[in-house]
Amino acid sequence: MDRPTNSTCPEGFLDRLDAFSQIGTTDDGGVDRVEASPANGLARRELARRMEAAGYRVLVDGIGNMFGLLELAEQFAGQEAPWVFAGSHIDSQPKGGRLDGAYGVLAALEAGQALKERLAGRPAKANLAVVAWTGEEGARFQPSLLGSSVHAGILPLEQALARKDGNGVSVADALDAIGFRGRDQAPKPSAYVELHVECAPALENSNTRLGVFDRWWGAHKLELLFTGATAHTGPTPMAKRKDALLAAAEVITGLRRLADAAPAGALHTSVGRLEVLPNSPNVVPDSAKLFIEIRSVDAKVMADTHARLMELIPYAATLARVAHRIVRDEYRAPGAFEIGLRTLAREEADHLGILPMSLETIAAHDAMPVAKLCPSVVIAVPSRDGLCHSPREWTDPRDLELGVAWLGGILERLVVDGPESV
Structure with missing residues (x-):
């Protein structure tokens, strides 16, 4: 595959990330967007607006997972072309940070849009879907990883919708209240890449800018x-x-x-x-x-x-x-992410002049249930002081931009060469 002609972060990404962070903002600089709250509903509507403006087709499934679809391979491989997924979540803890989850979704959105422009008619073997999973945090509804577990077939939809918060409100009623219990049938992924802030201090302590999670606790x-x-x-x-x-x-x-x-x-x-x-x-x-x-x-x-x-x-x-x-x-159960995707991520980091660090994730990520469906990996940029689930959560803006460029290179390889090439 030819190397990308532009693997940099899209201009203005940080401003758009900051603007999104104002939804559900708290006085101490964090966010409060617990799943299916009014603030979460506003964030979902803004995400849908951005997806549509960028040319994505938006779907919402029965548990509220949001999918932005780019049919990049349709004219070459037809409707049966595989789907590469990228994303994370936009719900937060009650006193959460502005990056946990939302960074991965917005980075995938912009990396996908830039990839579409770079392809400009070049053959592609896979389509791209940007996804925001429902209820990753487990703050209001348990278990955590709710939406991705439903999509992966681990948790039946009816059981997930029946879960109730501490006030007795069900997931179904809460999603109905914000208008995001959908009926769409989304495709299944053939590969999934999730970009996240590390939520641990290993990268900062080693003065390393990028990390690949090899396994999860x-x-x-x-x-x-x-x-x-x-x-x-x-x-x-x-x-x-x-x-x-x-x-x-x-x-x-x-x-x-x-x-x-x-x-x-x-x-x-x-x-x-x-x-x-x-x-x-x-x-x-x-x-x-x-x-x-x-x-x-x-x-x-x-x-x-x-x-x-x-x-x-x-x-x-x-x-x-x-x-x-x-x-x-x-x-x-503990587990390991797919070695082929981990290798691909390291190769793309090398093209950016970075030797990524091997990591373990103690925190849960949607890539874990999705790994039941397809090859899956989580990649990370540093977290200052290892902080996450905190208004003091922070990552150097240069590392945020580097992460988007890294994700863009990985997605290009998967879309152009096909997930089966990994």
């Missing part, structure tokens, strides 16, 4: 409910209390001790969300729901930690004189 996520009885926190004797929050505290601290006792860097545990009722200063809590995570690249470490957790839970319940129940139990 697994995650075991559980919702655990302790149920006790309300009572007055003043006169009720300590020995008579049925304190659900006490049991939760024992599990939270016990999980941390498990992580601290593991070899350095081998295990991450957390309880990132805790729902306590009635949540009054002078009432013994009768309900405490914990959102638990166990993460490791080693499936045995995860299994051993889960077994220890299953011993810890009844101990905590007995200590606090409460009942316990697992409300949700979801497991995602």
Whole structure:
């Protein structure tokens, strides 16, 4: 294949990224675009507008995934030409950063538009789709990676639509409220590339500008409910209390001790969300729901930690004189991204004069469920201080532009030579 005549970032990309970041902006410089919120709906409409203005055909499927289609190979390979996907997500955490997810979607949009102009009638063996997946973050609806899991056939659509947030609103109702529960049938990918900020400090610490994720950590996520009885926190004797929050505290601290006792860097545990009722200063809590995570690249470490957790839970319940129940139990195995795409990404980085770093992703990405469908890879640019899910999330603008150029080169190879060439 001839080398691209223009592998630079499209002019004005940073300004367009900044403008998109104003949707759902918060006072501290971050964004709040949790899935199917009003701000998320505004961002979706703006993305659709940009896709259509750039010549993409926009589809929205039953779980709200958005696809911008460029039929680059139609005149050469017909309607049966394979599809190369690129993208990420535009939903955020409640106090999220402006780059996590949205950077990958907007970079893919602009890289695809530039590629269309560069091809200018040259034969292509694949079409291109830019995708914004629904509910990647898992902030409002669980599990995370919701839309990509539906597209990959891992999670049935009906089950996904029935998931409810903390206020009892279903995914289906929330998407209807913003007008983005679609009916379109989107194509399936033959290759998927996701550009992301690293969300970790490895690239910055090594003074490296580009990274390729070789594999991902697994995650075991559980919702655990302790149920006790309300009572007055003043006169009720300590020995008579049925304190659900006490049991939760024992599990939270016990999980941390498990992580601290593991070899350095081998295990991450957390309880990132805790729902306590009635949540009054002078009432013994009768309900405490914990959102638990166990993460490791080693499936045995995860299994051993889960077994220890299953011993810890009844101990905590007995200590606090409460009942316990697992409300949700979801497991995602560790895995590796496709070696051919990883090699292609390194080759294209070399054309830009960069030796990329090999990375592991502890954070989840939509490329993981999509890997069940087709070769998949995540590539990354640095995150200052490794920060992500934070208003202080930041990446050097020069690295943001470099990432777009890198993605453009990868997509050109896949579109012109075909995914089967990797």
